[in-house]
Structure formats: structure tokens, C-alpha cells
Amino acid sequence: MNNIHYITCVVLGLTLWSACRPAGTDKKEETEMIQWNHLPDLPGMEGTASLGVSAPFTGIIGNRLIVAGGCNFPDKPVAEGGTKRYYAEIWALDLSADSAQWTNAGVLPRAVAYGASIGTPYGIVCAGGNDSESSFTDVFLLSANDTSEACTIRPLPSLPVAMDNFAATYMDEKIYVAGGNANGTPSHAFYCLDLSERTDSGRWEKLPDFPGAARVQPVLVGQRCGNEEYRLYLAGGFQPGTTETPPRIPDEVLTFSPRTGTWETETALPPLSDGNPRTLTGGCAVAYGDSAILFFGGVNYTRFFEAVDRPRQMAQARAANDTRRLDTLQSEAADYLRHPVDWYRFNDEVLHYDVHSRTWSNRGAYEAVARAGAGALFHNRRLIVVNGEIKPGIRTPRVSVGMF
Template structure:
């Protein structure tokens, strides 16, 4: 694979402010900051060094934090020609024990990353994903086993299409998945599985496609919005460009009502403090409390757009016989993976969105969330952030826990 093509693949694989238009204000200085601690680093997968992984399945079942699968570059960095490796190991950590350490709890049916996972009362639903050769339709329920350290895996109905780099959420017995690549193509896909039926013979229901651009690596979260109704909120993600059209990185927060079966634009993401657009591509989103959501992490809009649009710009430069421009673009491509961490400007702010007042609040900037492809969950008023990339191709083994 040539270096220019790989840069695009890295951008595609980055397996959760100011006033918004509804009148929200940046209340950063008025809001209590999040206090962060560290849990034990995730051990190395399959005998490799403890480097951390990107895009694993994550969740909590009982008091056990589970991390399964994911990928990294164990032998040498991607900038030096390293090869991405996918994993099948399952690791658990007892959150109720002060001095707990990670325990190996079995293996997944296959090595996989870039799927979607979400905690439910029945266990952690893990869906889709890919390895270096294929994308998958697999769906299964991962849960802790009270009689042994090994986790239990129960198959669930397969997705109707292969899916990777998509998002999942859960509410009132139903799992929803949206976006990503469906059968290898950037998609508007939106499906639902009713877990309350407690049967392996159920089927995924196709729901209305979301509007606008396709969204590869979006975030999806469910939250109640009054009168016991809930909605699903979709943000982030991008639609890759072609040699003729630029990529699209939407900044709208979309909302879907299961009651009416319709999508609408809820609001837009507040811009960054420098006035540039914000994206949640490769980021995280979690519900907290009875009317709020937290959004954080992911790539920087400008850095990411420039990277994924660079191949098109090269085509234009060649067509125009603009040698100077072409050489500059080639130099940028060659250097893209070699910059220090701070250059990539991954999103380090935690944004709080209240669905009732439709306002944004900035909860502060933290190194712990400046990652892409991290796992994230909100458990017992604690925000847990698992591994992820700190720059393209470089993971962290850290597991951080934020106290509210």
C-alpha cells in the first residue's frame, strides 16, 4: 500500500464552545470541572506490549468493565511501515475493587475492530466490525459469568448487511445502529433490534435513513426528552470524497423520534474556540442523567478534512500542471503521520447537551478525552474512557475515569 493511500485509510479508520442556534451559551467558567483518575492500563493483547487498542467493544456488565477486540500496530509504528493487527481477546476489570487488575476472560468468535457496542440490562451487545480482509454481520451478547472468570457469548440475529465504523445505542429494550459502511459503502443505514423479545430468531428492522451526508464513524445516543418519549441523537461522521467531489463532514446534530418515525435537525455542533468547525468523527457520546448527553473526543475538523481531501487536491494539481502545488501536497502527505501529538488537535473538550433546554455547556478541556476510536461509557456517575488513538496510528493503553 502506498503512503498516500494509507493516509486516506488512516483517516477513514479513526476507528464520542460558543452559542448554538437554540440560544445555548458556553458556561465553561460556571461549571464544575470533571475530576480525572486512572484505572490500570489495559494489558497487551495476545502477548504484545501494552500499547492500547483502537475501536474495541467496550461496556460494563455487573461491576465488570469489559474490553474486547480492537486493533493496533504492535511491531512498529505505521509511519515506519507497521502492519495493523486485529485482536479477539476479552479483558475484564472489577470496578468494585480498589486494587483490581485486568483479567483475561476469553476470546471473541473472531478478531475484530471498528464494530459498535452498547450496554443493555441483558449484557453488552456487540455488532459488526471488520478485520484486514472483511466486514461482518455478526451480533452477539457479551456478559459476565458469575461462576467463572470467562465471559459468556450468546449469538443474536445478524445484521442485514455487513457494517463497520458505525454507532449503536440502546433504549427501552431496543438496540439501534446507524451510519458507517454498509456492505462496504458509506451509508445512511439505520436499523433496530428488539431485545425485549428475548429470542434468537428476531430480525433487525430497517428504519428510515437519516438525511444529509453519509456518516462514517458517527456517534449515536438515546435520551428522553419529556413526557416519557425518547429520541435518538446522531452526530459526527463523514462522507468520503471522490476525485471529483470533496468529502463532507456534517456538523448537524440529528434527532430521530421512534414515535413519529421521522428525522429532524436538532441543532448544530458549536464551533471550536478558534471559530473553526467542530466534528465528532471518531469521537464518543454517552447519555447522563435523565435529560443530558456528553460529547467528546474525535478528530480535528480542519486537520481531518485536509487529510481526506488531499488525494482529490493532487488530482486537481496534476490536471492543472501545477507542479509546485503537487509537490507541496506530496510533501504534506509524506509528513502527515510524523507530526507530534499536539499537531493533530484531537478534540479535548467535553460538551454537555441538555435535550430539554436544547443548550450546550462546555465542561472543560482534558487530555483524557483527546482520542479517536476510544471506548466510552457512563457508569455510576462516572465517565470511563478506554484506550483509543492519541494521533493517527498511535494508541494509548490508558483507561481514565472522570468523576462528576
């Protein structure tokens, strides 16, 4: 892995209005507000303090919220030289109980984070991910166990390549995965698995690569659309730069039609209220009803671009023997992890996209969604946001619930 890509991965791992209106996020024009409360904080993993994790597997099994794996810095913050630790514990919270507490629900086959988890009628499909040494091809189904509180783990067909920091969704008996790193390289890849038989003997189907930039840490969600049965919506993510080329952070929302087997550019993410670009890198997306998608969370475009482009800028300053510029960049790099939470400006707005009218609206700005690497799901008209980073390297144990 070259130095530029390595530094980019460290930074990332730590970290429309309708067509007849100007694009933006004018909070005075909010539609239905979301009311927030909180479930019990996630306990500490493996006897550590309750710090929260980033990039866990999350989902619903029956009435239980499941959180499995993830990573954090349990000993000391990364800004002080802390080491990232990966976990294998599975935790469950009974959402039907009035005063439920988290209980242990088993152990994953390995410690893992930065994979993808997908809710299905059969349980939670968990795919890929990585630890401090390698990325994985593992795919398995977490489901209820009739004889104990522990989840049942059933193997499914392995991914064609080792994948991490990718996105996945489920529609009509099929699992789709897109983007991320494939065998360590930022990817345009797109695969599908028929889940109807739920055995480990099936095979992943290679579908057409998505166009444009590669997308590490994108979001992918399926939704019904017009005369077609459904379409898949891919947004966010970024393509790391090199010493010669800057990173790319696309704002296009792409759609894939399973009926035609083709990709199209659907729309663009609206800019922020200050006019700067928006990204969903490290963010979340969930289907809402039968005609909309909610997009939220993730890093701030400007702050993130500056961080992941800094190695290229430093290489250019060295090549030009520009010591003053190099000193400034090195100072910025040294300070990057030490700013207060507000400085990073993680995305706190919930955007509502109507797939039929192709229009955007703003559901408001909330501290609860200003996270990167969080788990998210929509269940019984409740938006559940699990842990994630509130700034690079610092997680939150909070589990927030938005009521619609």
C-alpha cells in the same frame, strides 16, 4: 474500493453555548469541572507490549469493565510501515475491588475492531466491525458466566448488511444502529432490533435513512425528551469525497423520534474556541442523567478535512499539470503521520447538551478525552474512557475515569 475512498479509510482508521450566547467554547465559562484519575492500563494483547487499542468493544457486566477486540500496530508505528493487527481477546477489570488488575475473560468469535458495543441490562451487545480483509454482520451478547470468569457469548440476529465504523445505542428494549460503512459503502442506513426475547431468531427492522451526508464514525445516543418517551441523537461522522467532490463533515445534530418515525435537524455542534468548525468524527457520546448528553473526543475538523481531501487535491494538481502544487501535497501526505501529538489537535473538550432546553455548555478541556476511536461509558457517575488513538496510528493503554 476506489483510491480516494481507500486513502480516506486509512486516514480515519489511524486516526453551545445557549442560543442567547455566541457559540464557542470559552473555557472561562466552564460549568462543573470533572476530576480525573486512572485505572490500571490495559495489558498487551496476545503477548504484545501494552500499547492500547483503538475501536474495541467496551461495556459493563456486573461490576466488571469489559474491553474486547480492537486493533493497533504492535511491531512498529504505521509511519514506519507497521501493519495493523486485530485482536479477539476479552479483558475484564473488577471496578468494585480496591486494587484490581485486568484478567482474561475469554475470546471473541473472531479478531475484530471498528464495530459497535452497547450496554444493556442483559450484558454487552457487540455488532459488526471488520478486520484487515472484510466487514462483518455478526451480532452477539456478552454476559456473565455463573461458573467461570469467562464471558458467555450468545448469538443474536445478524445485521442485514456487513457494517463497520457505525454507531449504536440501546433504549427501551431496542438496539439502534446508524451510519458507518454498509457492505463497504458509506451509509445513511438506520436499523432497529427488538432485544426483548434475546434469541437469534429475530429480525432487524429497516427504519428511515437519516438525511444529509453519509456518516462514517458517527455517535448515536438515546435520551428522554419532553412528552415523548425518548429520542435518538446522531452527530459527527463524515462522508468521503471523490476525485470530483470534497468530503463532507456535517456539524448538524440529527434527532429521530420512534413515535413519529421521522428525522429532524436538532441543532449544530458549536464551533471551537478559535472559530473553526467542530466535528465528532471518531468521538464519543454518552447519556448523562435523564435530560442531557455528553459529547467529547474525536479528530480535529481542519486537520482531518485536509487529510481526507488531499487525494482529491492531488488528482486536480495532476490534471492541471501543476507540479509545484503536487509536490507540496505529496510532501504534506508523507509528513502527515510524523507530527507530534499536539499538532493533530484531537478534541479535548467535554460538551454538555441539555435535550430539554436545547442548550450547550462546556464542562472543560481534558487530555483524558483527546482521543479518537476510544471506548466510552457512563457508570455510577463516572465517565470511563478506554484507550483510543492520541494521534493517527498511536494508541494509548490508559483507562481514564472522570468523577462528577
